Amino acid sequence: MKISVAALTFFFFYACVAEITAQPTGDRDDGTIQSSGVKDCGAAEDQKTNGQLLVILRELETKLRDIQKELGVLKSQFQGKGSENVGPFNTDITLVYKKIYANTGSFNPRTGIFIAPVKGIYYFSFSGHNVSTKPMGLQLMKNGEQMVTVYNHPAGNRFETATNGMTLKLEVGDQVYMRLMQNTWVMDNRNDHSTFIGHLLFPL
Template sequence: MKSVVGVLVLLFCCLSGALAQQNRVDGAVKNTETTCHADVHAVLREMSAAMAEQRVELKHTQTQLQALQGQLKTTERQMEELRKQNKERPYVAFAASLGVSGNTGPFNTDITMIYKNIFTNTGSAYNPNTGIFTAPVRGVYYFSFSGCNDASKAMGLQLYKNGVKQVTVFNHDSGTRYETSTNGISLELEVGVQVYMRLLKNTWVADSDNNHNTFIGHLLFPLLSSGCQQ
């Protein structure tokens, strides 16, 4: 009988130990699972925060891209307008010299100077047969001229606009040397207005193949016609 009781006690002790060991294993597994779950949640939270930041950055980038696209379209429109204006803009420019060696003048009356040696005549607004420039479009033009003379006699040159004197150069007689003078002016001209040079009576100019006497003009920019102004 005692032997049976001893065996039962021993068996109970073994079972109790096994159950305790199993409980410890289950607890460790549970703790491990809890720790793993906590780590996964932390990683997910970090990923969620990172994705939120990326969405904000993406939205900001999209906004910048839209702004750049708008600027690009504006620039393209401006370039197209400039190309259109450049295509439609008239080109007017001339430069000429007397093309005569020796003295011109003096005369007993004022005369219109004719500059026959053409350097350029873009737009053909200057007439080398008459010495007269005729404005082909309404706009602001710049003109300049130069004169040279044997100072034993005076030199007087004047630029005219439709019969009205605008600017002058004048060298008094002062000996046997040669003297030069220049002048220039910007003028607003209507279509058909004429600009030309006059040599004053009793004065002269001297020239050679060095082209000391010149008449130059070009369109600075066109203006809207009078009827189109607002």
């Protein structure tokens, strides 16, 4: 007797469902139990899949927040420029820059102090301009400690510019700023000769 392809397919399907639902040998095979088994199996699989998707979604949300934080950190930078003559004074002072061309929030333009938002490697550079009838002394400072210095000695009535810079490893909250040395001055005008620049190279 010939058995049709449809009959074989149905028999195979029924055998699979019976195995999944673990029905006893004596159970009815009128279709009711088969349908219930398929529904139960499908519901269980759907619930399992939904649970797995929820876990993956939460992991992606956490990674997205971390990436957003990293992107915010990587934008840490500032650029300030002077616009007038400062000094001389009978004591050291922290320079405050009148023009701010870029600032992502870690540089305080009122105090002239940059506060590191994250542990990392930063780069700072600065320049100073003066008429050498009086000396100019500038120091890059970190937490009250001198890092590098430029100094122009009196040399007659001529214009001079000095620059310097360095890479620093900073912890969160470290302060970096420029100090004008005692009895020296720095000159600037609309040409913006005197500058202070810093930015994060990479976080640690």
